[in-house]
Amino acid sequence: MHSSYVEKRQDVLVKQIQKASEHAQSCWDTAVQNGLFHVPARCEKCKRGRYSKKLEMVKAKNQGVAHVSAKFFKYAHYVLRCDNWTCRHRLNAVRTAPWPEKCCHTLTLEQVAEIICMWLQAKQSPPSPRTVADRVSCSRWAAQSLLDFITMKTAAVAEDMSAGKQVISRRLRPAEVYEIDGAGIGKLFVSARSEHWKRQIELWNRLHPRSATPKYFQGHVRLLGVTCRTTGWLLLKPLPVKLVPPKARPPQESRQEVAQANLLKLVPKGSVVCADGARGFPASCKKDFGNKKFRVAQVNHQKNIFTKRYTFRNLWGKAYRRIIAGTQQLDSTWRHLKKWRPQSLQQKLQSGVNPMRFKWAYSYMWRHNAKCENMLNLKTLSDTLWR
Numbered sequence: 044m045h046s047s048y049v050e051k052r053q054d055v056l057v058k059q060i061q062k063a064s065e066h067a068q069s070c071w072d073t074a075v076q077n078g079l080f081h082v083p084a085r086c087e088k089c090k091r092g093r094y095s096k097k098l099e100m101v102k103a104k105n106q107g108v109a110h111v112s113a114k115f116f117k118y119a120h121y122v123l124r125c126d127n128w129t130c131r132h133r134l135n136a137v138r139t140a141p142w143p144e145k146c147c148h149t150l151t152l153e154q155v156a157e158i159i160c161m162w163l164q165a166k167q168s169p170p171s172p173r174t175v176a177d178r179v180s181c182s183r184w185a186a187q188s189l190l191d192f193i194t195m196k197t198a199a200v201a202e203d204m205s206a207g208k209q210v211i212s213r214r215l216r217p218a219e220v221y222e223i224d225g226a227g228i229g230k231l232f233v234s235a236r237s238e239h240w241k242r243q244i245e246l247w248n249r250l251h252p253r254s255a256t257p258k259y260f261q262g263h264v265r266l267l268g269v270t271c272r273t274t275g276w277l278l279l280k281p282l283p284v285k286l287v288p289p290k291a292r293p294p295q296e297s298r299q300e301v302a303q304a305n306l307l308k309l310v311p312k313g314s315v316v317c318a319d320g321a322r323g324f325p326a327s328c329k330k331d332f333g334n335k336k337f338r339v340a341q342v343n344h345q346k347n348i349f350t351k352r353y354t355f356r357n358l359w360g361k362a363y364r365r366i367i368a369g370t371q372q373l374d375s376t377w378r379h380l381k382k383w384r385p386q387s388l389q390q391k392l393q394s395g396v397n398p399m400r401f402k403w404a405y406s407y408m409w410r411h412n413a414k415c416e417n418m419l420n421l422k423t424l425s426d427t428l429w430r
């Protein structure tokens with residue numbers, strides 16, 4: 044039997060749609076199982092019917108053309124159907140995602156799944172909107188808005204962890220060695236006449252009455268971090284920006300700053316705290332967190348000492364215990380954190396620090412901690428995005 048050209052074309056098209064739908068269905072099933080999409084229990088329109096488990100293709104860019112590109116499936120949009128025959132409401136499958144309706148509404152199911160997969164599998168730095176857009180054939184704007192949503196949500200959850208709002212006692216083990224250190228994540232050039240930094244400049248003048256005000260200042264944007272040696276768990280807090288004259292040494296963490304960041308509050312009692320030579324750490328441990336009975340092991344970086352053996356008596360029920368002090372683990376974390384941030388991110392926003400810088404750091408922290416627990420997967424990310 045010969046079939047006509049039109050019939051052949053129809054056959055090919057039907058097969059291609061079938062194949063595309065199967066792929067979308069498998070994407071959908073994994074995403075729903077992992078909790079990325081939340082399908083409402085009852086129909087949104089009639090409030091009685093239930094939505095189908097199976098997806099229905101409603102729109103494909105190349106529909107009606109027999110020969111379609113390999114990217115065909117990525118353009119198709121799918122709906123769920125209400126099973127009430129008088130209603131038959133159609134719910135866009137992507138609309139059941141955690142992000143607001145306006146955010147990346149042009150993305151299809153497969154594109155969303157692939158972008159999230161790319162983000163989870165990223166090694167050193169997150170995928171840029173441009174690479175994502177090229178790979179999944181979507182607009183750069185859509186890719187950007189989804190990636191931004193992920194960054195903001197993970198950052199918000201990490202911020203709560205650092206504030207002690209989440210239960211993290213399991214990860215910050217008692218009787219452990221902790222490292223604490225600050226790190227600069229950027230510099231700002233601040234004019235001596237800047238209105239925005241007026242108060243800090245006045246403060247500097249008051250503290251240095253004998254020296255003339257320089258033409259400009261360098262503002263150090265810093266983070267304070269605490270990490271647990273065995274679990275690798277990381278906590279971050281931004282420190283206030285400190286202005287120093289040009290070519291001056293980066294500022295050391297003061298006792299007041301360490302106390303205000305309040306990260307040591309989350310470290311269990313009786314732990315060993317490793318720090319660099321900054322005087323703020325032992326002072327804060329002793330005076331602000333005295334009830335925690337921390338033992339401080341310092342190494343002096345300025346004297347080029349980076350590791351040092353410490354022997355503590357009567358530590359954790361043992362007669363003596365040896366510890367290698369230093370902040371090596373935290374230093375390598377800082378290196379990775381700096382790589383993670385996109386290069387294009389602006390330093391300044393309306394002459395202040397761009398708050399996105401801290402969001403990126405927090406987002407990295409979320410990722411780092413998820414990785415430490417071997418939980419960097421779709422399930423964990425979905426839970427975070429819905430929070």
Ligand SMILES: [Zn+2]
Pocket residue numbers: 086087088089090091092125126127130131132
């Ligand atoms: Zn309905």
